[in-house]
Amino acid sequence: MITEELVELMHWILDKKTEKQDLEVKAANGGCPKRLYDTLSSFSNQDGGGIIFFGIDETQDFRLVGVYDLQDLQKKVVEQCNQMCPPVRAVFTVAEVNGLNVCSAEIPGLDLSERPCYYKGAGRLKGAFIRVGDADMVMTEYELYSYEAFRKHLHDDEREISRSKPSDLDENLVAAYMADKRRERPGFAQLPKERAYELLDIFRAGKPTLAAMMNLGIYPQGFIPQLCITAIVVPGTEIGETDEKDSRFIDNKRIEGTLAEQVEESLVFCKRNMKTRTVIDKQTGRRQDFDEYPLAAIREAVLNAVVHRDYSIYTEGTPVQLVMYRNRMEIHSPGNLYGRMTVDQLGIARPDLRNPALAAMAEALTKAENRYSGIPTMRREMRRFGLPEPLFENRRNEFVVTLFNQSELVGGHIAPSDEAISLLDFCQEPRTREELTAFMKIDTFSYLLKRYLQPLLEAGKLELTIPDKPRSRKQRYHTVSCS
Numbered sequence: 001m002i003t004e005e006l007v008e009l010m011h012w013i014l015d016k017k018t019e020k021q022d023l024e025v026k027a028a029n030g031g032c033p034k035r036l037y038d039t040l041s042s043f044s045n046q047d048g049g050g051i052i053f054f055g056i057d058e059t060q061d062f063r064l065v066g067v068y069d070l071q072d073l074q075k076k077v078v079e080q081c082n083q084m085c086p087p088v089r090a091v092f093t094v095a096e097v098n099g100l101n102v103c104s105a106e107i108p109g110l111d112l113s114e115r116p117c118y119y120k121g122a123g124r125l126k127g128a129f130i131r132v133g134d135a136d137m138v139m140t141e142y143e144l145y146s147y148e149a150f151r152k153h154l155h156d157d158e159r160e161i162s163r164s165k166p167s168d169l170d171e172n173l174v175a176a177y178m179a180d181k182r183r184e185r186p187g188f189a190q191l192p193k194e195r196a197y198e199l200l201d202i203f204r205a206g207k208p209t210l211a212a213m214m215n216l217g218i219y220p221q222g223f224i225p226q227l228c229i230t231a232i233v234v235p236g237t238e239i240g241e242t243d244e245k246d247s248r249f250i251d252n253k254r255i256e257g258t259l260a261e262q263v264e265e266s267l268v269f270c271k272r273n274m275k276t277r278t279v280i281d282k283q284t285g286r287r288q289d290f291d292e293y294p295l296a297a298i299r300e301a302v303l304n305a306v307v308h309r310d311y312s313i314y315t316e317g318t319p320v321q322l323v324m325y326r327n328r329m330e331i332h333s334p335g336n337l338y339g340r341m342t343v344d345q346l347g348i349a350r351p352d353l354r355n356p357a358l359a360a361m362a363e364a365l366t367k368a369e370n371r372y373s374g375i376p377t378m379r380r381e382m383r384r385f386g387l388p389e390p391l392f393e394n395r396r397n398e399f400v401v402t403l404f405n406q407s408e409l410v411g412g413h414i415a416p417s418d419e420a421i422s423l424l425d426f427c428q429e430p431r432t433r434e435e436l437t438a439f440m441k442i443d444t445f446s447y448l449l450k451r452y453l454q455p456l457l458e459a460g461k462l463e464l465t466i467p468d469k470p471r472s473r474k475q476r477y478h479t480v481s482c483s
Helices: 003-016 037-044 070-081 123-127 141-152 171-184 186-190 193-199 210-216 259-273 295-308 356-366 374-384 418-426 433-440 445-458
Strands: 023-026 050-054 091-097 100-107 129-132 135-138 229-233 251-255 276-280 287-291 320-324 328-334 391-395 398-404 462-464 477-479
Touching (some): 003 023, 037 070, 037 100, 037 135, 210 356, 229 295, 251 259, 259 356, 295 320, 295 356, 295 398, 433 445
Parallel strands (some): 229 320
Antiparallel strands (some): 129 135, 229 251, 276 287, 462 477
8 A cells, every 4th residue: 555545545434434344443542552463363364354544533433633653553563463373464554644643554365275363362263353344253163164174175075974874875866876977987887886985975984975965865854954945935025024914924945855856846936936027128019028037047046055055064054045035036055155266256267166075966966067157157047037147145154146036127228116216316416335325224235236236327327426446435326417
């Protein structure tokens, strides 16, 4: 960061009076803050790191107060950085504004193989933090384990299922799977059956693996009950809303069985609860009927959820959730994105596989391509149906795919939805991201952007005040004048 950028950041903080995911504000006018360990840890443990800004007092309504001594402050911050494991290497920038000194410490994000970064004085279990919004939260045991699993190449789908026996697998499915593998690899026919089972991750120490149980089992939920899908239909747009009969759920089903059975039954559930959507092209007057959602997109979303979910002991009590709202469908999969994959790379970069054995079996038994084509298929199918792109969110301890069932664009024009009209009216004056999320009562800006802002921008109803820098902190959204 150069001095000019530091001053620009200071003005942004004074204007917005807020912290955020990658920004922490400290006063430091009376001395160096004594406990920076939590923030040093959380910024180091997230992609992109973060910035600690010294010289603004949050308790005084974000008033500029300056720092007590630039040299001593940097020295003591470095001392705290050296108390971290691994040590944090902060990059400092200083500036003088209105006779007051301010300082920033940029904390780089660690490579995934080096995480978690934690305060040595508290130990790994209590000294490792993660950033959630503008707060530093102690990492859960699962979050700590996920780093270890990636670093050590631990695959939970290969673990044996206690209490299980070979007879708990479907003999016909096992035989068909083995026959397919022998056709693909003739060398398997030369191996003893027991050795072939081991190499195909069907058995470990004579017991079925989790991958085998979920793909080839007679009743997988008899051993791990929550490795299923819970599917519900909600009458409104949020959980808790009821219909005219005061019912919270229109439909509610627990979907069990093998992964192939869960995927197929999920599609039946969705098909049963979907409406038919009619689109009339304003140019030609032609009417076209569509399902509320493309089944191919739903299938890929559910497949991804059950194949790539986390299967560790920390999440085995959490089922995949499928929730159909009035305006959208959400598929919640336990566990974050695996490895170095980020949301921006989905469908582009080749991901690390969390469950390689389970994915290989699912490819044969569900006809899943397992060629990283699921995300592009979802996007293509939603476009073909004239619907917004799916929204992918890597939330804390879960990954969520959202499919919207209504397009803001109909025949090339903005549909006169209440949300679109109110948003355009609100943006008669240029509005910031924070103002828009507060107005729409939506927690995450990425959801707001995908669901509402992007369709309005593409239709020419909304414009950016700084179009050449869409991610600028000074960016505003403004309604295009009709005159």
